[in-house]
Amino acid sequence: MPRSLTAALRRPATLPALIALAALAVLVAGPLAGLVAATLDADGLEAWGDVLASPLSNALLWEPLGGSLVVGLGTGIASVVLGSFLAWAVVLTDMPFRRTVGVLATIPFAIPSFAIALAWESVFRNDRIGGASGLLAGLGVEVPDALAWGALPVTLTLTAHYFSLAFVVVAAALASVGGDLLAAAELTGASRARVALRIALPAVAPAMGSGFLLAFAEGVSNFAVPALLGLPVRFQTLSTRLYGAISTGDQDRGFVLSILLVLVAALVLWTGTRLTSRSVSTVTGKPSRARRIRLGPAKPVVLAGALAIVVAATILPAIVLAASTVLRRTNRFDGGTTWHYWVGESDASIAQGLRGVLVDPRILEAVGGTVLLAATVAVITMALGFLAAWSAARTPPWIGGTLSGLSYVPFLIPGVALGAAVIAQFGRPFLGLPSIYGTFWILVVGGIAASIPFAFQTSRAALAQVSRELEDAAAMAGAGTWRTLGRILLPVTARGTVGGAALVFVTMARDLSLVVMLVTPATPLLAVTAYEYASEGFTQHANAITLIITVVSVTVTLLARRLEGRRSPWMDA
Structure with a gap:
């Protein structure tokens, strides 16, 4: 075994890095690989032909x-x-x-x-399509x-x-x-x-x-x-066509459309990264406050x-x-x-007997499912993001670079396409485990995969403010890697990580693009319930549920930003 590899394996950060790599491989690389693999068998190749070059191509792809x-x-x-x-x-x-x-x-x-x-x-x-x-x-x-x-x-x-x-x-x-x-x-x-x-x-x-x-x-x-x-x-857009294909059982074409949607989004964001890297130098050696323009009569x-x-x-x-x-x-x-649409009991003369959203057992079940999902995803994702960010900064570049790359990949994948990838990977037996499609856990897996980029970046920013001297002092006192992480670094960076967890919670609570692909009647969520009510013409109920989600999202987002201590450019006098 090469000495460099032996030395790398002996580093305290190596085991956490390998754990983070394995988790990201299963959650990120695995679903993407499974999505591609699902389109390479006979049915998948036929679906490629249908989407790209057939009489159906116009309706499936080009429009x-x-x-x-x-x-x-x-x-x-x-x-x-x-x-x-x-x-x-x-x-x-x-x-x-x-x-x-x-x-x-x-x-x-x-x-x-x-x-x-x-x-x-x-x-x-x-009144073009009827209804109110x-x-x-x-x-x-x-x-x-x-x-x-x-x-x-x-x-x-x-x-x-x-x-x-x-x-x-x-x-x-x-x-x-x-x-x-x-x-x-x-x-x-x-x-x-x-x-x-x-x-x-x-x-x-x-x-x-x-x-x-x-x-x-x-x-x-x-x-x-x-x-x-x-x-x-x-x-139609690619996302709605993709959802329509998979929701009607046409998974092969849906997976093909997912890959194409990922490629479009990745190309756009890659172009944006290239463009952003070509910046103009405007910061001089001396700090200076932005000079405000006097608008006068304007x-x-x-x-x-x-x-x-x-x-x-x-x-x-x-x-x-x-x-x-x-x-x-x-x-x-x-x-x-x-x-009535908030607190009314069932009345056959109003909304086909639907109860108000605050007293409807189905809505209350969706509230519980949404909170449980968002909290579970937030805790697990921030723990994984924290571990990956710490490991990436304390391992050789080839390990740290792989961690950073895998953590960034989900940002390139639209929610609907990521949902399709999760179905392709975990909708069938995987690594000896049974299919989890239709269960709460496939929502958790999809949510973690989608939230990893934010958790990684938030954790890296929080850890960047902590001196390595704390870790050195802990090592000299005999503290192991896991004790240092759990008893020293995590409490010190608590404001940043808790703020990041709050924003992951909000993202999951209001997200529809990802969960609409993964949810089933057995796992009701507020966002999906609001969409279903809106689609069925129950406008007041849909708007009431959406208003609840909006109030929670805005409140938690503002609290998270305050907790993280972010200072915006316009806050300086």
């Missing part, structure tokens, strides 16, 4: 791909425009209420995407089909959800632009417009490109919004534009959802109000 690209491009462009404008206004100008606008601009990403879609439907739904119309139609306003269903409302709704990504990325980049550069440009007589176009814009162009590509990739892979606002009029206009964006994306959806849950007639003010 959904076209829908995905339209939605992705629209979401990416609109998100980066809105996010960049808000970032500029919040970070570089003297606009009033900057901090408030900055906080509100980060909230939409914590809101479930289907919450905004349901709010849109409550306002703009028309939206608030505008109830007031006598004729809503065009293009505004009620299809690509446009899907794109606008996704933009309202994902512009937060572009805002955060661009705001961080603008905050790093040295104030001395802007001041020097102004001293030369350059106008505000010239400073913005010739200095600030080139400096943040890579961040804007990254924000665009992130929003594009998220838009392409989102399932909930196209399903709610597109499927009723047969507007201040009210900029403030009005910023408030309009954050109110439309953050406050109005919550108001619409809340108001719709107390209307006796769906989306109609003339029927009066009622609390």
Whole structure:
């Protein structure tokens, strides 16, 4: 055995690293390999032919791909425009209420995407597909089909959800632009417009490109919004077509579409990484505060534009959802109000006898299942992420690099595709274990796999703030590896790891794209129940459940950020 390998195996971090590698191989590499392997047998090869080159290809691939690209491009462009404008206004100008606008601009990403879609439907739904119309139609306003269903409302709704990504990325980049550069440009007589176009814009162009590509990739892979606002009029994307294939038993074609969706998302995010790496140097040797632009007479206009964006994306959806849950007639003010959809007992004259969401045993069971799933995933994922992050920093590069790479891979896989991969791997006997499809544990496995990137990055950031001297002192005192991890490092990094666990909890509580592929009637969850109610026309119940998820998600997200002690660029005076 080579000496270098022998030395590596004797390191204290080697055993934890091997455990983390084995877990990631089973949870990440295994499902992907199983997904590919499932398409290489005779039926799988036939499915490849059906999807890529057959009379069915147009319906199976090209039309959904076209829908995905339209939605992705629209979401990416609109998100980066809105996010960049808000970032500029919040970070570089003297606009009033900057901090408030900055906080509100980060909230939409914590809101479930289907919450905004349901709010849109409550306002703009028309009578094209039957059922109860939206608030505008109830007031006598004729809503065009293009505004009620299809690509446009899907794109606008996704933009309202994902512009937060572009805002955060661009705001961080603008905050790093040295104030001395802007001041020097102004001293030369350059106008505000010239400073913005010739200095600030080139400096943040890579961040804007990254924000665009992130929003594009998220838009392409989102399932909930196209399903709610597109499927009723047969507007398909790759994610909805993939879900339709697997949910109807056509798994081979579904697995092929999953691989193609993964490739599209991975290509987009790889391009974004390459683009982000080509940055412009704007940080000088001396620290300098970002110089704020005096808006002058334009201040009210900029403030009005910023408030309009954050109110439309953050406050109005919550108001619409809340108001719709107390209307006796769906989306109609003339029927009066009622609390039945929250606390009412079964009444055959209302919602086909469904109880209010707070007293319905099925909903309460879904609450319990959601909390149990989110808590289980959060605890296990953060433990695994912590172990992987610590091992990656204390093992040879070939081990640490493998850990980092495997931990990052799930970020490239859309939720629907990851769900399909988990089904392909764990929906049959694996390593001597029985199939876990249809059980609670396949949800846990899928949730851990999807959450690993965030847990790894959060743990690595927390561990980076801890001096190695603590570990050296523990070793000199005779503490072993596991004792050092559990009794010293974990308590010291508790704020970061607990904050990370809280955000993993939120992600699982509001996620639909992943769990919709894995859930069964035996394992009800709030997000899936809300989607089912919305699909069946029980609008008030769906909106009430979604409002509960939204309140929990936003509250826990804000608490987690406070716990982690994050300081945003717009918080500096």
